[in-house]
Amino acid sequence: QVQLVESGGGSVQAGDSLRLSCTTSAETFKHYAMGWFRQAPGKDRESVAHITSSGDDTLYRASVKGRFTISRDNAKNTMYLQMNSLKPEDTAIYYCAAGPRPGLQILESQYIYWGQGTQVTVSS
Numbered sequence: 001q002v003q004l005v006e007s008g009g010g011s012v013q014a015g016d017s018l019r020l021s022c023t024t025s026a027e028t029f030k031h032y033a034m035g036w037f038r039q040a041p042g043k044d045r046e047s048v049a050h051i052t053s054s055g056d057d058t059l060y061r062a063s064v065k066g067r068f069t070i071s072r073d074n075a076k077n078t079m080y081l082q083m084n085s086l087k088p089e090d091t092a093i094y095y096c097a098a099g100p101r102p103g104l105q106i107l108e109s110q111y112i113y114w115g116q117g118t119q120v121t122v123s124s
Contacts (some may be wrong), residue, residue: 001087002026002113004096009118012086016122020081022096022115030074030097037079037108038120045095045108049081053102063121064090086122 008020013067022034035050050059058070069082079096097111105111 002028002032002098004098004115005112006094006096006115006118009093009094009120011121014087014122014124016086017082017084018086018120020083020094020096020118020120022081022098024077024098026077026114029077029098031102031103031111033080034054034072034079034096034098035100035105035111036070036079037095039095039096039117040092043092047106047108048094050104051079052104052108058106059104059106083120085116086120088122088124091120093119 002024004022004024006022031053033052036048037045038048039045047061051070051072055072067085072079095117096115098113100112
């Protein structure tokens with residue numbers, strides 16, 4: 001069983017930055033593609049960013065491209081989401097997801113492990 005733990009959320013002003021982390025103790029972490037999703041109140045969960053197991057390829061939703069950066073450190077079993085120039089519409093619970101394949105995955109249904117989420121609130 002792979003447990004994912006997100007951290008780094010918080011309440012910030014528009015234009016500020018946050019860095020989310022997703023950590024696991026699982027040695028299999030380095031074999032899994034990973035991603036970030038988010039869910040705003042009253043809305044469906046949506047894809048934010050995705051990264052391959054090696055970190056050599058990434059994909060972003062259009063609204064965060066150029067502002068958010070996904071990365072991973074396989075030696076630390078940790079994935080990151082650097083969020084800059086935050087906007088009120090980025091307010092949501094952010095979830096990390098992992099596995100089961102190494103290649104880029106973008107659909108929610110492709111992931112099998114999920115964290116509990118971390119709240120990000122951006123005020124104007």
